[in-house]
Amino acid sequence: MAARRGGPGGVGLLRKELSSLLREPMVIAMIVLPFIIYASMGPMMGGLVKQVSSATKLQGVRAAVLLCGARESPLAALLAEAAARSLNASLLRGCDPFAVLQRGYNVAVLVNATAPVPRLSVYVAGELSRLMRTLTLPEAVVARIQHGLAPRSHAGNVTASLYVVLAGKTWRLSDLNRLYGAATTLSYAVLFVVFPAASLGAAMLGAEREERTLEVLLSLPLPRSRIALAKMLAALVAALLAAGSAIAGLLYMAHSASTASSGGEVAAAGAAPVTDILRYYGPGGLAAYAAAVALEALFAVTAAMLIGLFASTIRGAQAAASVVSLPVLLPAMILLVGVPATTLFALVPYSAATLAALAPLTGPEPAALALAAQAAWTLAAAALLVRALESEVAVTGPETVKRLLSRLRGRRRA
Amino acid sequence: MAAPSPVLHVEGLVKVYPGGTRALDGLSFTVSEGEVYGLLGPNGAGKSTTFRIIATLLKPTSGRVVVDGVDVAASPLEARKRITYVPEEVGGYRRLTGMEYLRFVVSTYLRARGEPGRIGEALEEAVELTGLPREVLEERKMSDYSKGMKRRVQVAWALAVRPRLAILDEPTSGLDVEASYELRETIAEYARRHRVTVLLSSHNMLEVETLCTRVGFIRSGRLVAEGAPAEILEETGARNLEEAYMRLIAGSGRG
């Protein structure tokens, strides 16, 4: 009764493939890391939802309704009273919403009676650290006023202009939304560079090791810094080409979408229109963004090469590269919630492109700080790489890791 | 006749790997100009470790290596201008042709040495030394090369640039009889003709007997005997090097 265990040959093969994959420490890291990254987003997503719901419920809103030139229009006075009632706001006389906001109110509704038809203008004091709330609040305010005016009708009869005052600048809400879209797009576009950069960087030394050329290369009369630099630049060029191809493809996609939807609704394509980006950033802003992207990519290449030094195979090295590249998601996702108020954020690797993308909102200082910090990180990684190549780690790295792991395993068994 | 100047001087070399393996334990030997010096010893004796230290890939725990008057640990770049190194595990860039590879290493080496004028000539010599048809070198990627072909390419450039010291770690291991015979002849002939000093390791006693002017027996990271093949035979009273090896190394137990 010899029951055949293991089944057909394919199962043995699958088991062999899985065993060799799952025994690779770097592959384990590649499997575990995304969970940690995304799970750590949990509180952030919670914060996001909280921001939107608190804005919809007008929680924490101190509103003032300003009646400007109302003596000529009783209709305006009625409108202002109704608005103040529905917002639970103070009714003030005056025409300067900014002065009101400066007095500690975070919403100022201006009822302008000088025009033939009374017009509402809603000014919201925005918060960079709570961008979602900031972007949701103006419409929530209008909705509440409309509801107060005609509780049972859905069709609002009040038109309003919506403004957000942010870091000393006044934005039309529609402009701010478009800028936010452009900034998010730019912030995510970095992934197209950093992912291939890390993967290529890891393969630069992984390939030398796998093709058994590393020892000869390191024994040539070349300064190790030259070897590091040549590899960094080669990987960067390839990564930028990969990113260029991705971005060109996306732009083409956006273009196709915009020609298909006659109104020019491009947002569906997920890429902010080029005109928006050009309008909000200008050549200087774009140059800063490009510098940030290049520095982040170079950082990814270098850090991946450093990690790749300890992997014995290209596969291991590339899996390890995900450790280096996945954190680039964090700033882009943090942006969903808002710009952290602390300057510490600017010092974190990979925050440069995001902050450069936000420069029209925040002013150039955070981006400049982040750019300098990213340059410092990149230099530090490069210096570390050169040091590692100059030391014997370049030759013994994987062997040392292997022996260390087998000794750990031995101890666990004992 | 003046004593030939030492090209390589290894003194009290100790290497303890991270993890504690003591691969070298006070190794000393000297190789003079024009010599072909063979390091013999069992697997794990420390031959490759020695070569990697000389080639500046590893740092010794203690001891000193001087190549052509240059302290290897103090001035690794200067040392690398004087040596070429063919590791035990030969390789080659998969996507490059043999010719592209030769061009890269030969020009890199000679440019660093300040002899860019010799590149063309050395390249020609390297091509000849490989013994491979030119169209194979020009047209086929190294991923297509057999282990023997890769080894020939590596040994060829390592000799053709005429370094002060060429280090060849088991240059004929894994090759068939014919290939290793040809490679051995190439090395012997070239070293003799151009007085290139060679340091190699081998497990093939016949090879060592025909190729080396002097041999050192290494066990557990220490030199246990040294001399010209004929001297070794005389001292041990063995009929051939294999017998001498068995008496010197295998007989006294492994490290």
Ligand SMILES: Nc1ncnc2c1ncn2[C@@H]1O[C@H](COP(=O)(O)OP(=O)(O)O)[C@@H](O)[C@H]1O
């Ligand atoms: N990277 C390394 N890490 C730890 N020990 C090593 C490493 N490389 C070699 N060794 C050990 O050092 C000793 C000498 O090895 P090696 O120099 O390769 O000997 P040989 O070339 O004579 O066969 C062996 O015991 C080997 O296991």
Ligand SMILES: [Mg+2]
């Ligand atoms: Mg060896």
